[in-house]
Amino acid sequence: MDGIRNSTNILERIPVEIWNKILHHGCGFTLKDYKTLSFVAPLFVNICRPMVHKTLTARHVNIIYGYHFQKEWGTRDLVFELDQWTVDMMRLVRAERRLHLVAGDAFLSTFLHTMCIGNWPCRGYREIGQEPPTEKMVLSRVVCDVMVQLRATLTHTLPLFTQLRRLEISFFAIDDRMLRAIASHPVLDELKLGCCSFPSHTFPIPSIRVLGYNKISQKEAPAAFRLFSLQHLEELRIDNMKTSLLVEDVRARPKSTSTFTKLNRLTIAPGDDELYLLDVQSVLGYVPALRRLDIIYSNSGENRNVIKVSAGTKALSPSTVPNLQQLSSPLSFAQYIIPNRPVTHLQMDHHGMKNGFFASNWSELQIVLSPLRSSSADRITTLHLPSSSIAPIWLFSRFVAETFPQLIDLRLPVGMAKRELFEDSPFHFKTYGLGAKGVRLDVEGPFEDGFVENMVRDVKDSVDYGLVGQFDEKVGESGKDQYDRMGGSDNTEYRTRAIGSQSMSFTTTSSLEVDVAATLAELGALVEVDVSGEPSGHPKNYEVRTIVANCLILCLTRLIQEALFYFAQGWYPLPPTVQKVSFRDGLFPGHRVSRPAMSKGRCIAVATALGKRYPSLLSMAFCLDGRCCERMEGDKEIWTGFV
Numbered sequence: 001m002d003g004i005r006n007s008t009n010i011l012e013r014i015p016v017e018i019w020n021k022i023l024h025h026g027c028g029f030t031l032k033d034y035k036t037l038s039f040v041a042p043l044f045v046n047i048c049r050p051m052v053h054k055t056l057t058a059r060h061v062n063i064i065y066g067y068h069f070q071k072e073w074g075t076r077d078l079v080f081e082l083d084q085w086t087v088d089m090m091r092l093v094r095a096e097r098r099l100h101l102v103a104g105d106a107f108l109s110t111f112l113h114t115m116c117i118g119n120w121p122c123r124g125y126r127e128i129g130q131e132p133p134t135e136k137m138v139l140s141r142v143v144c145d146v147m148v149q150l151r152a153t154l155t156h157t158l159p160l161f162t163q164l165r166r167l168e169i170s171f172f173a174i175d176d177r178m179l180r181a182i183a184s185h186p187v188l189d190e191l192k193l194g195c196c197s198f199p200s201h202t203f204p205i206p207s208i209r210v211l212g213y214n215k216i217s218q219k220e221a222p223a224a225f226r227l228f229s230l231q232h233l234e235e236l237r238i239d240n241m242k243t244s245l246l247v248e249d250v251r252a253r254p255k256s257t258s259t260f261t262k263l264n265r266l267t268i269a270p271g272d273d274e275l276y277l278l279d280v281q282s283v284l285g286y287v288p289a290l291r292r293l294d295i296i297y298s299n300s301g302e303n304r305n306v307i308k309v310s311a312g313t314k315a316l317s318p319s320t321v322p323n324l325q326q327l328s329s330p331l332s333f334a335q336y337i338i339p340n341r342p343v344t345h346l347q348m349d350h351h352g353m354k355n356g357f358f359a360s361n362w363s364e365l366q367i368v369l370s371p372l373r374s375s376s377a378d379r380i381t382t383l384h385l386p387s388s389s390i391a392p393i394w395l396f397s398r399f400v401a402e403t404f405p406q407l408i409d410l411r412l413p414v415g416m417a418k419r420e421l422f423e424d425s426p427f428h429f430k431t432y433g434l435g436a437k438g439v440r441l442d443v444e445g446p447f448e449d450g451f452v453e454n455m456v457r458d459v460k461d462s463v464d465y466g467l468v469g470q471f472d473e474k475v476g477e478s479g480k481d482q483y484d485r486m487g488g489s490d491n492t493e494y495r496t497r498a499i500g501s502q503s504m505s506f507t508t509t510s511s512l513e514v515d516v517a518a519t520l521a522e523l524g525a526l527v528e529v530d531v532s533g534e535p536s537g538h539p540k541n542y543e544v545r546t547i548v549a550n551c552l553i554l555c556l557t558r559l560i561q562e563a564l565f566y567f568a569q570g571w572y573p574l575p576p577t578v579q580k581v582s583f584r585d586g587l588f589p590g591h592r593v594s595r596p597a598m599s600k601g602r603c604i605a606v607a608t609a610l611g612k613r614y615p616s617l618l619s620m621a622f623c624l625d626g627r628c629c630e631r632m633e634g635d636k637e638i639w640t641g642f643v
Contacts, residue, residue, distance in 0.1 A: 019047055053111035056102060058095030058118075067139040067444055080444070082455075085139050089146065089459045096150040097463055103157035112161045117154060118170025118194065138452055139444045155181045163187060170194040170214075176201070179227075183207065191227075192237075198223035205229060212237035212267075218245060225249040230260050240271035243279040250286045260287045269296035276308045277336060281316060290321045293337070295329035297350040307332050315339045315371075325377075331357070331386055335371035343375040345382040347411075359391040365399050372404075379406035387584050389415030393563050394538045394572060401573040410575065411582040414563045416539060509600045510632070511608045511639045519605035524565040535571055539563045560585055561602065568609035578614055582621040603627045607639045 023029060023037070034048040067081045095117060102108050133140035151172060158164070158181045165187060172178075176199045182188060183205045191205075194214035206229040216224045225246065228236065230253075238246060250258050266287060268280065275295070284290065297307075307330055318340040327337055328347035338346075359365040368390070372380070383404055390396055393414050400412065528536045539562040564583065566572045574581060607620045607629035621628045632638040 016043075016047065019043070023047055023051065050111045053102070053108050055114045055116070056098065056112055057116045058091070058098065066137065080139075082139075085143065086455070086459060088143055089456070090463055092143065092146040092150055093460055094463045094467065096146065096153050097467055099150075099153050099157050101467060103160040109160050110163050112164050114166040114168075115161070115164060116168040116170075117150070118168065118172055137444050138447065142452060142456060151175070151178065154178065158182070158185060158188075166190040166192075166210075168192040168194075169196060171196065173197045175199055179203070179205075193224065194239075196220065196224070198227075202226040206232045209233060210235040212239065213241060214239040216241055218242070221245045222249060230257060230263075232262060233260060234262050235265040235267075236260070236263060237267040237269070239267075239269045240273070242273050243268055243270060243275060243283065247279050247282045250283070258286055260289070262289055263287045264289055265292040265294070266290055267294040267296065269294075274308055276310075277313055277333065278310060280333075281320075281336070284316065284321050287321060289323065291323055292326040293321070293324060293329065295333055297330045309336075326382075328384075331368070331390075335368075338371055339374040340376050342377040344377045344380055346372060346380060347382070347384040348386055349384060350386050350388075358389060359395075362395065362399065365391055365395070369399070369403070380404055381407060382409040383407055384409075384411035384582075385413055387413055389413050392416050392538070394566075397567070397572040397574070401575050405575050406577050407575040408577060409580045410578050411584060413584045414560050415585070416563075509604060509640065511604050511637075514601045514604045514608075516605045516608045519601050520565065520568060520609060523561060523602055523605065524569070527562065527565060535566065535569075539566065564602075564606045568606045570613055574610070574614060574617075576614065577616055579616050579618045580620075581610075581617065600627065603629050604639050611637075611639060 023034075029051075031052060034051045037044045038048045038052070067085045099117075102112065132144045135141065151174075155175075155178045158167075158178075164185065167182065167188060167190070169192070171194065174193075174196050179199070179202065182191065183203075185207070189207055190210040191208050192212035192214070193216065196216065197220050200223065202223045203226065205227055208228065209232060211228050211233060213224055221241070266283070268275070268283075275297075280295065284293075309332070313336065315336045316339075321337075322341065324337070324341045324343055326345040326347075327334060327343050328349075329337065330350045331348040334346065334348055337343075357368060359368060372383075383400070385400075390413060391399070393412075393416060397412065400407075400410070404410075527539075530536050560583070563572070567574065603620075603622060610620060611617050611631060617631075619628065619630045629639050632640055
């Protein structure tokens, strides 16, 4: 007992501010970790309980119109999806019950900072704005009624969450009452809406400073866009929607009220839709205060998004977004935005061109990358280059070091040649959405009298027991029976959910445990040098094409590791002021690759060698396998590595 008291005293000697920094600043703790810590010592109760109840999430709640289907056209094989209906009901009922429980507790309701609620579309879903299921669709109608109740509960309890700052609603039929509850909330300032429908008479909500839309249909877009207040909105994100919808909306407004006066960050992620440069340029004409622009490029799927640039398109006028400082976009887009703007942070993770680009000499590199130097800022401090190769690394590294000598953060693709797409492959890869198991029917039943009502009661009893019954003797045995019958604690609906960053389990190794000289010698064993100690060539393309699980794979067995040895030896340069560098394997769109693993010892050896050449370097990452090395604070000669 004395030992426990002494350990508690030691814990309490550490200031609460230090514990807050340890536990609250993205250190990988999960909800389960915070719950466990709450039982360790009284000190942790007040620190961890707000984190346990900081986020309320009710995802994966679905509405399916048609739990009754034929296996194939013209057959008599009919199937009821009662198990799927039960899961959907449990999720909806549980979400509604949790809202009531948390909102009804005057203590817990003050902890909630973020709320994410919504039902996502799946096979058999209809547009959210359509009429509810017919009377004959008994199961679907019950689920729809519970969904309406969830919306009513959310509207009613929203004012009780007095510290709520962020609300995410997905696949909701938003009504006027809910909009007014959002607009009247005292501190809510961030709103994200996905796959929602809206009443015809929407109105601006001045209190919302951060607003995001995802997959809002063309029909619902005008009502959705009426929610933002152009005089108050500071951040706007448009996901999986055509940019032209936003252009049409701002153009339709009177000129005196069509300018986003405070918008400082704009994110456009068109998904599978085509992205036209002229549409983006048109939008930028209405955001004079913009400081950060993110164009998120889709590089997956059969129809990869490619920037559409009309013939004769010129760079933006200097008077458009004159204060832009951060740009994240495809490389092909940046040349039209950067000139004459004080851009210091550039992130270009994709080419924006269907077949990529590859320069074989200095002149070709200048043609493509010279617009990046046309920023009016004194220096560019962040440069993230496309993941696919732009030029041979021996040429590209020297170009970057000489052209951008004041970089602090650099992400560099490592490649030696442009690898052609696998057009000779007998395998073709296509992505298909999840289809229905058969033909959905508009009739569910008939059921015996009381059958559906009993199933609804069983679901509600199970949910009540799962939430409060284990701690409340008032919940009857029937609730426990249904809870056990539906999976009990093994049911995913009752498992502890992680919040914040994911739990990280990693081991660290320091340069004190690695023979740096021997490891570097092993890494460069195949490198040929002349009598002066300089390399007689460049890293070779050690490529092996193989077929694994019907996929044609390109294995880069030594190329990247050997190239890193060239950096470690100083044969390939980096900007002298660099503090953070990330190396990526340079591949082109359409490649499937088996990424080579770098041992922790080799990573630390390369980082240690680079650290001696570049005193300002603090961290080095290998995007090919997720390894990272950092200098130790207090001893700049020691590096630690982890995954």
